Amino acid sequence: MIQKQVNQKAWFMVLPVFLIVAFSAVIPLMTVVNYSVQDTFGNNVFSWYGLGWFEEIIHSPRFHDAFLRQLLFSGIILAIEIPLGICIALAMPKKGWGVPVCLVTMALPLLIPWNVVGTIWQIFGRVDIGLLGHTLAQMGINYNYVQDPLAAWLTVIVMDVWHWTSLVVLLCYAGLCSIPDAYYQAAKIDGATRLAVFRYIQLPKMQRVLLIAVLLRFMDSFMIYTEPFVITGGGPGNSTTFLSIDLVKMAIGQFDLGPAAAMSLIYFLVILLLSWVFYTVMSNVGEESKGGH
Amino acid sequence: MKTKWIVPTLYIIFLLLPIYWLLNMSLKNNTEILSVFSLWPQDLTLDNYRVIFNDPSWYSGYINSMIYVSINVVISVSCALPAAYAFSRYSFLGDKHLFFWLLSNRMAPPAVFALPFFQLYSSVGLFDTHLAVALAHCLFNLPLAVWILEGFMSGIPKEIDETAFIDGYSFPKFFVKIFIPNIASGIGVTAFFCFMFSWVELLLARTLTSVNAKPISAIMTRTVSASGLDWGVLAAAGMLTIVPGALVIWFVRNHIAKGFALGRV
Structure with missing residues (x-):
């Protein structure tokens, strides 16, 4: 660990970043706070409403439903993508021409604009023109993501797995590549089984990157908006209306600024709490792994 | 095997x-x-592709996207470099809080900011400009850039700085001549990530533009709803949005894994 020197002038180096982020973050956030405590009757006439919107949102079943759906979605996503990502990373080649091929093709979905990802899966899943939808229909499976909530959920989940598992794979792969060959040789001499190698050599080395993977995936799936919006528009009914979709519906669709702002703040506080946990856990793990050497 | x-x-x-x-x-x-x-x-x-390349309202979307993504990458990397250096080398008043505050913006859901951004950039006269989208994307790209660069910089031993100062290098000269070449791969990876997240984002880009700076992904959605689902052209437009990403990945393929670990493997 680098011994850091105390130097208050370092603030000048951070200043540009501070100013730009403050401009794009603090001013809009204040606008949101401003809306959240006021009521409007149109014509730009605003009146003080106190914490009324917050109480309303916290007690509204609509918010509860969206929140639960969001938690369920993020939970399922993590349960699938993390183990799958580890498996694929373990099976990836370490050298030869396979490495760049794997890395490039696997990173490809990450660089497709999110609404195009939505469009790809919207087309892919359609019963009339999509490969997936058509094949399932041929097999006699009743699959229609426009009308059936279960099919809509499955489509959105498979799409997210398609879109983001590579992130987990690449992170784990980076962790695995940092293990020196000597470790494996030592394990071989000791006659360690494949499972023991995974448990005692690979998993500890991947711990840090796995943490990043889990938390990044959790946050990003918690904020998901564009892809399900393009595929299902939050439907059928409200079955795939996640928090962000609900928020945009309320703020821009219905122009209910007060409740939308209150919901934004609650949403943001949840995320802030999570990122604080993330940050603390991350730095603790960092200290531990450094202390261990 | x-x-x-x-x-x-x-x-x-x-x-x-x-x-x-x-x-x-x-x-x-x-x-x-x-x-x-x-x-x-x-x-x-190839008719579908021909439609896109012959119609300015289509291909201007690609140009718009490219412009704001490039502006964003330049702003993010150039501002994040000194900041990341400060975070990796010095401790100063409130550094940990500042770092956490920056990161929390990476975690902020864009949906929260869509409407206030629209009002903010309208009121300063930046609405529908490339700069507005680039600045809005800085909200999550700058913290990310600082984070990744800080990871890479912390891997460079401090002795390098000290030796350079003893040899009589001034700080700017040391930074440009010695330090930046040392973290060149880190800078490449950071630029890649800024490109990536600015390129794939739609919600803010769509909210902040109407005609002049409209990104390709927003033009696609409009056409889907308006002209009675021209599937072929839609698919062609989608394919073309994949191409820049694929090209960029090729250049950073050797460092991409380390970059995804935020320079912290």
């Missing part, structure tokens, strides 16, 4: 199938898409 290939191969097929299907559709005409179900184009046509 042979069986080990099965898992990555299956996974890559799973990844490429939907993309192949999009490519397949982009090379068919609409009658074929809707009437015949075929695994490859029976009647290969």
Whole structure:
């Protein structure tokens, strides 16, 4: 660990970043706070409403439903993508021409604009023109993501797995590549089984990157908006209306600024709490792994 | 050992199938898409691509996206470099809080900021400019850039700085001549990530533009709803949005894994 020197002038180096982020973050956030405590009757006439919107949102079943759906979605996503990502990373080649091929093709979905990802899966899943939808229909499976909530959920989940598992794979792969060959040789001499190698050599080395993977995936799936919006528009009914979709519906669709702002703040506080946990856990793990050497 | 290939191969097929299907559709005409179900184009046509390249309202979207993404990458990397250096080398008043505050913006859902951004940039007269989108994307790209660069910089031993100062280098000269070449791969990876997140984002880009700076992804959504679902052109437009990403990945393929670990492996 680098011994850091105390130097208050370092603030000048951070200043540009501070100013730009403050401009794009603090001013809009204040606008949101401003809306959240006021009521409007149109014509730009605003009146003080106190914490009324917050109480309303916290007690509204609509918010509860969206929140639960969001938690369920993020939970399922993590349960699938993390183990799958580890498996694929373990099976990836370490050298030869396979490495760049794997890395490039696997990173490809990450660089497709999110609404195009939505469009790809919207087309892919359609019963009339999509490969997936058509094949399932041929097999006699009743699959229609426009009308059936279960099919809509499955489509959105498979799409997210398609879109983001590579992130987990690449992170784990980076962790695995940092293990020196000597470790494996030592394990071989000791006659360690494949499972023991995974448990005692690979998993500890991947711990840090796995943490990043889990938390990044959790946050990003918690904020998901564009892809399900393009595929299902939050439907059928409200079955795939996640928090962000609900928020945009309320703020821009219905122009209910007060409740939308209150919901934004609650949403943001949840995320802030999570990122604080993330940050603390991350730095603790960092200290531990450094202390261990 | 042979069986080990099965898992990555299956996974890559799973990844490429939907993309192949999009490519397949982009090379068919609409009658074929809707009437015949075929695994490859029976009647290969490039008409869909021709539509896009001949219509300014289509291809200007690509130019707009490229412009604001480039502005964003330049702002993010150039501002994040000194900041990341400060975080990795010095401790100063409130540094940990500042770092956490920056990161919390990376975690902020864009949906929260869409409407206030619209009002903010309208009031300063930046609405529908490339700069507005670039600045808005700085909200999550700058913290990310600082984070990744800080990871890479912390891996450079401090002795390098000290030796350079003893040799009589001034700070700016040391930074440009010695330090930046040392973290060149880190800078490449950071630029890649800024490109990536600015390129794929739609919600803010769409909210902050109407005509002059409208990104390609927003133009796509408009066409889907308005002109009665021109599947072929839609697929072709989608394919073209994949190309820049694929090109960029090729350049950073050797460092990409380390970059995804935020320089902290």
